[in-house]
Amino acid sequence: MELNSSQRAAVEHDLGPMLVLAGAGSGKTRVVTERIARLLQRGVSARSILAMTFTNKASAEMHERVGKLVGAKLARELTVCTFHRFGLDVLGAETKALGLRGKSFAIFDQSDCTGVIREVLRELRSGRNYDVNAILARISNAKNAFVEAEAWAESQRKGKGLDEYDEIAMLVYPRYIAALRAFQAFDFDDLICEVVRLWQRRPDVLERWRTRYRYVIVDEYQDTNHAQLELLRLLGAHKNVVVVGDDDQSIYAWRGADVRNILDFEEHFTGAKVVKLEHNYRSRAPVLDVANAVLARSGGRRHKKSLIATRMGGDKVQLVVCTDPDVESSFVATEAMRLLEREGARPKDIAVLYRSNLLSGPIEAALKERQIPVRMIGGTQFFERKEVKDLIAYLRVALDPEDEMSLRRIINYPSRAIGDVAVSKLGAYATARETSLWVAVTRPHAVHELSTAAIEGCRQLVRIIEATRQRFDRKEPSAEIARALLVDAGFKEDITAGSTSNSVAARRWGNLEGLLNVFARRDDQGKGDRDQFASFLRLLALRQDSEEEEATDRVTLSSMHGSKGLEFPYVFVIGLEEGIMPHQRTLTERATDVAPPGADGDVVGHSIEEERRLFYVAVTRAKDRLYMTYAKHRGSRGKMVARTPSRFLLDVPDELIEEREEEGPQAPELDKTKAGAASVLAALSFNPFSGGEMPLVPRRRP
């Protein structure tokens, strides 16, 4: 298809900064890919182009689509990656300038970071039970605003608003930073902020990166935070920075994204050209009418633009009022079945979207009950699951015993009598001898007053690690090494004994099998080298998706956030009730809340606007037909509660919607037993990879 005039303007724009305001479904990715292709055609070196996105999925897709246009060989020379990956690469290349010991460092994910904060709180003897995530969010905000610990304390002393979380976060902040430094670790924010800091103090280093990347393209620009803006300003120096985004789809203020970046782009990058893409090529008119109706009620600052439908005709949007979640999920599943059988839909044409991952359970069960294949986006990230992190930590210790964070993680897992007391004794020994914790572990007899049980535990651990290291030396395939490690360390026994039910145990073990499969795939590709494997392990923290098999033909279940950038012929948006959409957390202010950038006091109003945009994002995923549902009753923490429809539904004029009621089957008992069986089945077969088969050993009895 031909490009329209504004698309062409964006593709053909020459030099200088440009903001492309790309409404939902307006062909944004196409514009970006064609633009890159055009730059290449005109003789720009692929190595000098940097395209940054937010998710691995988005960057993979962009890379692939450019590859189709310009060929795989050329595409390989491009840098297409996430912001965080770019930051990681810069830090990795500049370890010397950063003054790091050696060239390796760790990346701490959220749970590592909250662990550090917990530790700091313990040292501070703060007494109270603080919400560590809230503290981390406050620290993250300070970091991204480049507020130093002292400056923060200073400004707080002068200012009036000192809430209790500010106070404790200020106290924790410097110790938190010190702890990360001690571990030679970076958190996610550091991957951006430390690059900015480095570039600011070392113009010579910045200059190298500037000459390397002459053309910078940023996708989803509305999601950038302050630090990312600074990174762009330094790198792009007001030239050749092209950003693409849509302020109406800004849904990440809660994690520090600042919409003002896109609203004020023309001030940040003087002389910027602005192009608006307002033709929607994705959704049928009735879907778009609903989306526009919701957006029309939106307050606050916006770039003025309206979405114009190009695909006319199509069915009215349906609103299905259900009595409860069971009815809702059986409606979705039955209707999905009908689409598959009667309307020739493929499973991959269908998506079910919800505000919170909690809502996915019943839907997943209902679809599986009807043998409909599903894929879940989001949920607890695979590489953040405890057992997965445990295995990775073991491997990292085997590869590098000086990796203290990993060592601490597994030093007493599974339990081998090395408790807090033993660990601090080992730590004291290490500090006194100016050696590492690992060395202390290898000489437990030398450690003062270590219990005999703990000494034996250390010996055991050393045996396991040594055995693993020898396997690495023998260049065994990594999957085999990991498998042997699972046996040596007794993962299976611990999981079986420590899980509340067999299905939980099966899921955990399945996750480990999944990780082994990831390793096996790498082995097959011949990437068996030890150092490569070590850096691969480090990277795992950064990747949310586990080698996603896009090609699979499955019904998509996703959070609304996770659905951004995707599109489906048939979309169900469920759980449209007050308290869920908009979510309760956004309706009532809490002490632990963090004001998003630019909220100016009205935190609640600000976040409701964000919920509205989130609803808009969800609705605009639909190409042909959209179903919206809500339940009149829904359980919240055990108890059934009456529900009212989402306020956003009330913003849609009646004539745009076809409403109907679903009452569900008359025999509730029968339905209930069925649902129970279905969810057990779902739990058993839940596994991101291949069948996590595990002999369901009876629970160990002492």
Added chain:
DNA sequence: CCGCGTACTGTTTTT
């Protein structure tokens, strides 16, 4: 130091 019992408390979204 471990395991068991009891109480509580919560779940938005993700690099």
Added chain:
DNA sequence: CAGTACGCGG
């Protein structure tokens, strides 16, 4: 209702 945090007895 589940998963976790904490306290106590071996």
